[in-house]
Amino acid sequence: MALWSRWASVSAMSGEQELGVTESKNHNTGEWYAEVVQKAKLADYAPMGGFIVTRPRGYELWERLQNHLDGWFKETGARNAYFPVLIPESFLEREADIVEGFDPEVAWVTHGGYEELEERLAVRPTSESIITPFMSEWTRSHRDLPMRLNQWCSVIRWEATETKPFFRTKEFLWQEGHTAHATEDGALDEVMMRLGQYERLYEDVLAIPVLRGKKPEHDKFPGADMTTTVEALMPDGKSVQGGTSHALGQSFAEAYDVTYTDEDEEERTAWTTSWGLSWRALGALIMTHSDDQGLVLPPAVAPEQVVVVPIWQEDTKDDVLQYATEVAAELEDAGDVRVHLDDRDQRNPGFKFNEWELKGVPLRIEIGPNEVEDEVVTAVRRSDNENTKRELDRTELVDEVDDQLDTVFDELYAKAAENLVENVRTANEPTEIMGTIGQHGGFVKTPWCGDEACEEVIKEKVAAEIAMLPLEDGEAPEAAVEGGEAVEVEGDECTMCGEDATEVAYFAKTY
RNA sequence: GGGCUGGUGGGUUAGCCUGGUAUACUUCGGGCCCUGGGAGCCUGUGACGCCAGUUCAAAUCUGGCCCAGCCCA
Structure with missing residues (x-):
């Protein structure tokens, strides 16, 4: 047994570490990851292999990510819609490459109640085959183009792989955008614009640098002319496909009859694209920044950006709590910061420090009688491996905290970028x-x-x-x-x- | 798809070889006390992955299945 592993079990048995992460990110990345996900209360394993339950903390990460992307989509002409989770087999079959590409991993609904269905229904592995036929119906003239639809949903791909929460699950949450254009150039611009938005999400929100590229011919999305990707490098040296954007050429438009009348009254076939980003982005997020203390989150997606931990003695309790409450309120109101005041009575400060570190809160503020007296707060960044305590002036609190949160982002990004470049x-x-x-x-x-x-x-x-x-x-x-x-x-x-x-x-x- | 390791209260774990009363820490609930890095005392709740088999008796032995982690394809 390796040394690190023995340490892990020894500390577990001594009752010191069992609340926190006991595995080593460097030495045992797989188990470390599983532990971070569960102990930070992001997700649990479902009773069936390949499925997970996303807990509120995990879902909140998804919601924040979603809000960023969704806003950009809407600014650039996409509108949300929703299509059925089930797709008739006859629809799926109309595009040959899709059938071939996804057939091995399609889940089928064959019965409704006790009745066997006349036509079995596929649980969507992706929705081109149900969305494109409707784009066909809704597209009459060149004035209807470009048509840009997006849906936030889950899909199921019945792969026989090992479950890894957010990275590999049979069902996963994602968004899939689908567009139709009058020209090939229009479609290609769309593909690159969406790829750029994915890149922006990773780099500006998740603090993860990515490489932009395309997939080789044999690894393209089924039926696509070109599949582009943003790739993120994980600390264990493996690459994650962080999001993909496909130029579908005219193959789907032909298969599903997406045609329009152009200015010359000629009937023409449209060019389509599709693009998707899944909760695998959360996997990359967790894997990239977190450490042996637990989760580490960049401020933009953190459920709590700042946690305030009051430290009091019997005679200072009232003053400390009042000061801490004011600090929290000021950050929340004037600073527009998501802040949590941890005033639990039954836990000592050390316990709270560890717990919030495990949960990935970017900035911790400690307030005891000393801070009250000096009119300062003590701050510690989660991204600072030295755990350095800094005094922030009470009168410049909002700006200082803002700076510290920016620094957390910078530190996380710099470390990830270093890993990539090296x-x-x-x-x-x-x-x-x-x-x-x-x-x-x-x-x-x-x-x-x-x-x-x-x-x-x-x-x-x-x-x-x-x-x-x-x-x-x-x-x-x-x-x-x-x-x-x-x-x-x-x-x-x-x-x-x-x-x-x-x-x-x-x-x-x-x- | 193949192989290896494992699965015991919410978490960590002892017991399994050699069948009979399930161990401890922690979390959680209640009470007291305490607060500058996982404090302390009292008290309560809470578990043998599933299905068969063997047996007077199965957490323990046998078989099958499920799930997780690792390695290989």
Whole structure:
């Protein structure tokens, strides 16, 4: 048994740690993650494999994320709608690629009560096949385009994989946007705009830097011309597909007859897109920032942004509580901060510190008789690994707290960005790709001819695949993160087969 | 899909080999006391993953299933 593990069980038996996280993020990422999710009260496992129960704290994270994205969607022309969870088999069958792509993981409803249905109904694995037919009905003229619909819903994909809350579940919450356009350019602009919004969500809200790219041909969404992705690198070296946006060309429009009359009175076929982001983003959020003390959240999604912990003695209790109450009220009213005053009588301060750290509150404010006397508050940032205590002046409280919350975001982002930048490496030999991924994880970029067989060579050996290809020639996604020039990949021959390279491939192990 | 490890009150866990009374800590409820990093005392509630089998008797043995974590495809 490894040392760290023995420590974990020893401290558990001594009754010191069992409320908090006992697993090590570095040494035992899987169990650590499961523990953080459960002990921070984000989710529980459901009785059936592959399903989870999202608890209020977890759902609140989703709601905040949702509010950001939904606002941007609406600002850019998308409107929310809702389509049935069940899709008739005959609808699903109309687009051949969708059938082929999702058939193995579709859940079917075959009975209503005791009656067997005449036509079985698919529980949606994605909704193109029910939404596009309606876009067809609603699209008459070029004046109806672009048509942009979005729905927030859950889908079911019956994969036989291990459950990992938010990362891998048979049912997951997501949004799926569906649009139709008069021109291919219009559709492509849409695809990139939505990808940009996903990138913005990760970078500006979740404090996670991402790489933008497209998926290789063989890994595209079924029926799509192009699938784009934002990829986030987790601390254990695996890549997460954080959101995807697809150019569907005209294949869906043809299959479901989305046509319109243009200015010249010609009947034309529309171009469609779809784009989705799931609660996997929450998985990436939890995995990226949290530590061995528990959850760590950036302020924008934290249910409580500030927790105020009063520390009193019998003779100071009234003063301390009054001061703490005023501080909390001021932050809430003047500062528009989500603040919680933890005035529980039966818990000592140390217990509260640990508990709120476990729950990921970005900023803790301690108020005892000393603070009251000096007219200050003591603040500790969750993102500060040194646990440094800072005095904030009472008279500048709102601004100071605001600064501290910004700093939490900056610290979280900087750490995640460092992880990303340090873990994009180049390789020019197959053994080098495999060796680098085996040793460090992360992304390894290398020239590639575009042939799936060449990916397979790597995949078989180290279970790493092509996570993405930079979107345009010469565009190196990590340059944005580094704020400078991208590192050039040497050579223009495919590293695996030696044929002419057409792409730069980013290999990684993936979630 | 294959293999490994595990599943005992809400959480952590002892007991299992060698069948018979289920251990402790903690959380939670009540009471007292206490408050600058998981304090203390009293008290109460609360569990053997599921289904079969063996047996006078199963948490314990056997078989099947379910669930989780890990490794491989």
